Amino acid sequence: MITQPLETQQGSGAHELGRTAGPTNAQLGGTQAAALVFPDINGNLRGKLLDPSLLESERAQNEGVATTDLLLAVDPVDEPITTLSTIGLKGGAKDLLLRPQMDTLRPMPWFDHSQLVLGNLHETDGSPCEISPRQVLQSALASLEADGLRLKVAFEFEFRLFRGKTWEPAATGLSYSLLPLSEVADFIATFRSYADDLRLGLSVVHSEGAPGLLEVNVEPGDGIAAADTAALLRLAAIEAARQHGLRACFMAKPIAHEEGSSAHVHFSVWNESGTNALWTGDGTFDDEFYRRAAWGILKHLPALSLIYNPTINSYKRLVPGFFAPVSAGCGPDDRSFALRALLRDPASSRFELRRPGADCNPYLTLAAIAASVRLGLADGFVPDRAQLDAYDGVLPASLDSAVEAFRNRDRKLDEVLGAAFCEHYLQTREWELHAWQNTVSEWERKRYS
Numbered sequence: 001m002i003t004q005p006l007e008t009q010q011g012s013g014a015h016e017l018g019r020t021a022g023p024t025n026a027q028l029g030g031t032q033a034a035a036l037v038f039p040d041i042n043g044n045l046r047g048k049l050l051d052p053s054l055l056e057s058e059r060a061q062n063e064g065v066a067t068t069d070l071l072l073a074v075d076p077v078d079e080p081i082t083t084l085s086t087i088g089l090k091g092g093a094k095d096l097l098l099r100p101q102m103d104t105l106r107p108m109p110w111f112d113h114s115q116l117v118l119g120n121l122h123e124t125d126g127s128p129c130e131i132s133p134r135q136v137l138q139s140a141l142a143s144l145e146a147d148g149l150r151l152k153v154a155f156e157f158e159f160r161l162f163r164g165k166t167w168e169p170a171a172t173g174l175s176y177s178l179l180p181l182s183e184v185a186d187f188i189a190t191f192r193s194y195a196d197d198l199r200l201g202l203s204v205v206h207s208e209g210a211p212g213l214l215e216v217n218v219e220p221g222d223g224i225a226a227a228d229t230a231a232l233l234r235l236a237a238i239e240a241a242r243q244h245g246l247r248a249c250f251m252a253k254p255i256a257h258e259e260g261s262s263a264h265v266h267f268s269v270w271n272e273s274g275t276n277a278l279w280t281g282d283g284t285f286d287d288e289f290y291r292r293a294a295w296g297i298l299k300h301l302p303a304l305s306l307i308y309n310p311t312i313n314s315y316k317r318l319v320p321g322f323f324a325p326v327s328a329g330c331g332p333d334d335r336s337f338a339l340r341a342l343l344r345d346p347a348s349s350r351f352e353l354r355r356p357g358a359d360c361n362p363y364l365t366l367a368a369i370a371a372s373v374r375l376g377l378a379d380g381f382v383p384d385r386a387q388l389d390a391y392d393g394v395l396p397a398s399l400d401s402a403v404e405a406f407r408n409r410d411r412k413l414d415e416v417l418g419a420a421f422c423e424h425y426l427q428t429r430e431w432e433l434h435a436w437q438n439t440v441s442e443w444e445r446k447r448y449s
Contacts, residue, residue: 028052028105032113036065036100038121039133039231041428042310043361046071047098047119055100055117064097064122072096072121072131073428076311081431087131087424096129097122104228109197110239116198118228130420133363134224140370141223143416147377148272152350153226153366154218158261158358159237160249161187161212167255169212170246180207184214184246191240198236200229210259220266223366230263230362252309252357253316260317260324261358266342267369268350269293279349285332285341286385294330294351295383296376297339297369301328301355302395303409304368306402306429308356312436315398317357325354328393338395355395364425371416399433 028034034055037047048067054060073081073088080089098119108116120138121129128135144150161170161184170187171180181188188205195202201219208215216237221229234250241248253260269277269289280287301308309315318324325338332341340352356365383391396402406426414422 028056028115030113031115033111033115034105035108035111035114035116036098036119037116038067038098038119039227039361039363040071040074041131041133041361041364041425042076043133043231043234043359043363044076045231045235049111049114052115060100061102062099063126064099064119066095067098067121068093069096069129072129072424075428075431075435081428083427083431084424095124096132097124097126106199107197109194110243116232130418131424133361133367134227136417136421137224137227137363137367137370139418140367140374140416143374144269144370147374149277149373149377150270151223151226151267151366151370151373152220152270153223153265153267153369154220155226155230155233155362155365156215156217156262156264156266156352157230157233157237157250158208158213158215158263159234160210160251160254160261161214161241162247162249162254164245164247169210171207171212171214173209173211173213173258174207175209176206180212180214181205184244187240187244187246190243191237194236194240195233198232200233200236202233208259210255213259213261220268224363227362227366250358252311252314252359256316259322262317262324262354263356263358263360263362263365265353265356265365265369266350267353267366268348269373276346276349278343278351279346280343285343288382289377290341290343291383291385291388292376292379293373294339294341294376294388295381296372296374296379297351297353298328298330298388298391298393299379300368300372300375300410300413301338302393302402302405303413304372304406305355305396306399306406307364307368307425308353308360309396309399309402310361310364310429311359311432312399314357314359315396315402318355318395318397323354326395326397328391328395330388330391367417371413374416375410375412399429399436403429403433 031052033049034052037045040046070088070093073084100117100119104118108114121132171183204217237248271277323335329337330339331337338355343349
C-alpha cells in the first residue's frame with residue numbers, strides 16, 4: 001500500500017523496536033529452484049540456482065555450498081582485481097562456503113516456483129569470511145549490541161527509469177506528481193507485486209525532479225534485515241523494469257546537469273529496554289547521547305565517504321544546489337545537511353544520513369554507520385551543542401580524495417569493521433580509481449584532439 005512518506009511519518013511507530021519485514025515460517029514446499037545469494041563488494045547479489053533438496057541438505061545447512069573468493073575480488077564489470085595478492089585471481093580463487101540463512105527465505109517472483117535465500121560466507125575451516133560485506137555488517141552491529149544498542153534502519157532509494165538500452169527517460173520529471181507515475185504505471189504495479197512477494201515493506205513511491213527519476217521508501221527493519229531489504233529492493237526494481245522493456249539505473253549521476261540518485265539512510269538507536277535512545281523526552285537537541293552519536297557520524301564521514309560514495313560517478317552527484325551534501329554538517333530537519341536530525345517523538349526520532357548515493361553497497365553503508373555511532377559513543381570527546389551545530393567539515397569531492405581520506409582514517413574504525421576488510425576495500429577502490437585514470441573518454445577526444 002502506498003502511504004505517507006517516511007520522512008513525514010509522525011507517531012506511527014515506524015522505528016519502534018521489534019517490527020521487521022522479514023519472512024516467517026518460510027517453506028520450500030512446491031519450490032522447483034532456490035537462489036542462494038550473497039552481496040559482493042560492489043553491492044551486487046551473487047550466487048547460484050540450486051535444487052531445493054541441495055539447499056535443505058545437512059551439508060548445505062551446516063557447512064555451506066561451495067563458491068569462490070574471486071567474487072569478492074572483481075570490479076563492477078567483473079574484471080578480476082589483480083592488485084590483490086592473496087584473494088581472488090592471484091590467490092588461486094580459493095573456495096568459500098556459502099551457508100544459507102533460512103530466516104531470509106522468500107519467494108522469487110520473476111522465476112516461477114522459485115525462492116531466494118541470503119547466505120553468509122565462511123572460510124573452508126568454518127570461520128566467517130572477514131571481507132564479506134554481510135559479515136562486516138554483522139560484526140559492526142555486534143559491537144553496538146555489546147553496549148546494549150540496536151539499529152532500526154530504512155534505506156530510501158532514488159533511481160532512474162530509462163527505455164530499453166537507451167538513455168531516454170521513461171517518464172517526465174515533475175516532482176511529487178502523479179503524471180510521471182501514470183506514464184510507468186505498469187512498471188510500478190509489477191514492482192509493487194514483486195516487493196510484496198519479497199516482503200520488503202514498500203510504503204511509498206513518488207516522482208522526483210528529473211525525467212524518469214523515482215524515489216521508493218520501505219518500512220524500517222532491524223539491523224541486517226534492513227540491508228537485505230535494500231539489496232533486494234534494487235534487484236526487484238531491475239527485474240520489474242526488465243519485464244516492461246525498461247532499465248532501472250542506480251548510478252548516482254546518470255545524466256549531466258540533472259538531479260542525481262541518492263540512498264538516504266534513516267536510522268534510530270534503541271536500547272535494551274526497548275526505548276529509542278535518540279528521543280530526549282522534550283524534542284531538544286542538547287542530549288549527550290544525541291551529541292555523541294552525531295559527532296561520531298560527522299567525525300568519520302570524510303574517511304567513510306569511500307564507502308558511502310564508492311565510485312568515480314558517485315562524486316558527480318555531490319554538487320551544491322541539489323540537496324546532495326558536500327560538507328559534514330548536522331542539524332534539525334534541513335535537507336542541506338549531511339546528517340539530518342529528526343527528533344519528533346519516542347517512536348520515530350531518528351537521523352537521516354544524506355551522503356550515500358544510490359550506487360552504495362547497503363551492507364557496507366550500514367556497517368559504516370554502526371561503526372561511526374559506536375566510536376562516537378566511546379569517544380572521550382563530547383561536543384557541546386554549539387560545537388556540533390557549528391561544525392561543517394570539508395568532505396571528499398572525488399574518488400581520489402576519498403581514497404586518501406580512507407588511507408588516513410582513524411584506525412579505531414579497523415577495530416569495528418575489521419583490519420582485513422579495510423585493507424581489502426581500500427585496494428578495490430584504488431583499482432577503481434586506476435581504471436578511470438587509464439581510460440580516455442569521448443569527451444576528452446572531442447575537447448582536446
